[in-house]
Amino acid sequence: MALLAAATAAYTFVVGRIVDEATALNQSVDAVSNAKKYAYAILPILLGITALSGIANYLQRILSNSIALNAVGQMQKQMFKSAHDRDYASFSNEPTGNLISKFTSDVTVVSNALIRTMSNLVAALLTVILTIAAMLYQNWQLSLVMTVFLLAFWPIIAISQRMRGNAKDVQAHTGTITAELKESFTGARMIKAYGLESNENKRLGKSFEKRIRLFMKLVTNQARVDPILEILGGLAIAGVVIFGVYQVTNNTATAGSIGAVLTGLLILSPKLRALGTLNNVIQEGLASLTRIFDVIDEQPTITEAPDAIVLTDAKGHVEVKDANFLYADGTKALRGVSLEAKPGETIALVGPSGGGKSTIINLIPRLYDVSSGRVTIDGIDVRHISLSSLRGSMALVSQNVTLFNDTIATNIGFGNEGASRDTIIDAAKAADAHGFISQLPNGYDTVLGEDGAGLSGGQKQRLSIARAILRDAPILLLDEATSALDAESESKVQAALERLSKGRTTIVIAHRLSTVQKADRIYVLDKGEVVETGTHEELSKIPGGVYARFRELQN
Ligand code: ADP
Numbered sequence: 001m002a003l004l005a006a007a008t009a010a011y012t013f014v015v016g017r018i019v020d021e022a023t024a025l026n027q028s029v030d031a032v033s034n035a036k037k038y039a040y041a042i043l044p045i046l047l048g049i050t051a052l053s054g055i056a057n058y059l060q061r062i063l064s065n066s067i068a069l070n071a072v073g074q075m076q077k078q079m080f081k082s083a084h085d086r087d088y089a090s091f092s093n094e095p096t097g098n099l100i101s102k103f104t105s106d107v108t109v110v111s112n113a114l115i116r117t118m119s120n121l122v123a124a125l126l127t128v129i130l131t132i133a134a135m136l137y138q139n140w141q142l143s144l145v146m147t148v149f150l151l152a153f154w155p156i157i158a159i160s161q162r163m164r165g166n167a168k169d170v171q172a173h174t175g176t177i178t179a180e181l182k183e184s185f186t187g188a189r190m191i192k193a194y195g196l197e198s199n200e201n202k203r204l205g206k207s208f209e210k211r212i213r214l215f216m217k218l219v220t221n222q223a224r225v226d227p228i229l230e231i232l233g234g235l236a237i238a239g240v241v242i243f244g245v246y247q248v249t250n251n252t253a254t255a256g257s258i259g260a261v262l263t264g265l266l267i268l269s270p271k272l273r274a275l276g277t278l279n280n281v282i283q284e285g286l287a288s289l290t291r292i293f294d295v296i297d298e299q300p301t302i303t304e305a306p307d308a309i310v311l312t313d314a315k316g317h318v319e320v321k322d323a324n325f326l327y328a329d330g331t332k333a334l335r336g337v338s339l340e341a342k343p344g345e346t347i348a349l350v351g352p353s354g355g356g357k358s359t360i361i362n363l364i365p366r367l368y369d370v371s372s373g374r375v376t377i378d379g380i381d382v383r384h385i386s387l388s389s390l391r392g393s394m395a396l397v398s399q400n401v402t403l404f405n406d407t408i409a410t411n412i413g414f415g416n417e418g419a420s421r422d423t424i425i426d427a428a429k430a431a432d433a434h435g436f437i438s439q440l441p442n443g444y445d446t447v448l449g450e451d452g453a454g455l456s457g458g459q460k461q462r463l464s465i466a467r468a469i470l471r472d473a474p475i476l477l478l479d480e481a482t483s484a485l486d487a488e489s490e491s492k493v494q495a496a497l498e499r500l501s502k503g504r505t506t507i508v509i510a511h512r513l514s515t516v517q518k519a520d521r522i523y524v525l526d527k528g529e530v531v532e533t534g535t536h537e538e539l540s541k542i543p544g545g546v547y548a549r550f551r552e553l554q555n
Helices: 002-025 030-085 088-093 096-186 188-193 197-249 255-296 357-363 387-392 408-413 421-430 434-439 457-471 487-501 513-518 536-540 546-554
Strands: 318-326 332-341 346-350 372-377 394-397 475-479 505-509 521-526 529-534
Touching (some): 096 188, 096 197, 096 255, 197 255, 332 346, 332 357, 332 372, 332 529, 346 513, 408 421, 457 487, 521 536, 536 546
Parallel strands (some): 346 521
Antiparallel strands (some): 318 372
């Protein structure tokens, strides 16, 4: 780059000398042979520089791409780690598609900006600096005319700020589009069944159009930079011609030095324009970089205490004491909730939806922390237990079964790295899943589609039960499915769940009569408060009680 820049700046000297020799031609005979010598000497130098610059260009391109790709790869890794270290609450605040687009779209923008900056910025800046130096050296008075270029700074800075805002809007909207696409494709079943394709076309169509509008704003600002530089370049050339003629008539400069300055201006003009364009690219890159660093810099609030206790052999005594919980939006989800599950007990949480049942379940593995009050395991506040041992002491079986696009064996082994095939099969047998798995063409090596496509609801649930059995944790958090399964699947799932909860402390969000009947204790939650506590028999006897009414509605 330096070589190329120096060679470019050297052109001003070449032109300067040629003009001076040419003007001297009319005056002396020696000048003719001087000019010839000069021309012959300079030719191989020029050719050599061109060849070298070709090789340099090739190496430079490979190097800058590799640096940019590596930098961006590191960024993706860091971003991914931070994304998983962030609070669970952040996931509900930001649509997944938006987060994904930071990994794909924003990263591409940054990568391109890096490559173009590395390839062009240093080269263009060096050329500009060396050319200006060469111009000043040959005729500094005349070169000062270039200061008109300084005039360009203030509008360009103002435009740059606007461009960065525009680019941020474009990228944020790209995130929205990704989120909408994800929503639309995952909802394909409902959309087809309800015949909503044209609605979707309209909805996404609007989004795509909005992207065009946002992009046009950015482009309009980008387009303003070039003409500003072009007009100023014209002014500078005019200034040099006028002042140059004045200098020559006053004999204060040679024609050659004026030719040199003019050549310098012709070299500078496109370089300055290239720097302007580069500024556009840099502004876009910075906008995306801000979005990326928002993820990387996010500090989780749920962190491990420095002196956290590692929970080994937890007995599974879970207590919630006077817990209050407020969501970030101010919703008061729990008000002074106290409950207890002794080791091996099953407690059921029931009540109308919005009562706070899921919130309680989320407090135990510290997906959220209580606003006041406390949650303890074996008498230790969960905030004093190391996160990995806390979460390692429990298994979560939710009605929304999460299956990955991988083999059945891997899906069952999820959360139990290195579980042997035999233990996986034992777990599947205990979950009554072995039968249907064996009938699949590839058995345990069958690759499930996204979200377990191809399996029935009951089968998916039995896989998630097998996963929990394999985890063999003392505490079981269960979110009973509300969707009805057919009678046979239902009884299989129920039996598997019973085997799973045997000997474990189980906290279940219950929807089925059979579950509540067997529970050691039922907590009825309404509007974030425990309104009744007792066994099924005890609660059924309270005349006009919430539980009694609730059961009637359910039957
Ligand atoms: P349940 O599981 O009994 O249906 P939840 O624990 O899900 O009840 O919800 C309790 C209350 O908290 C409800 O009013 C619900 O609207 C609110 N809530 C749940 N999740 C969030 C959230 N992520 N942000 C804000 N409010 C929430």
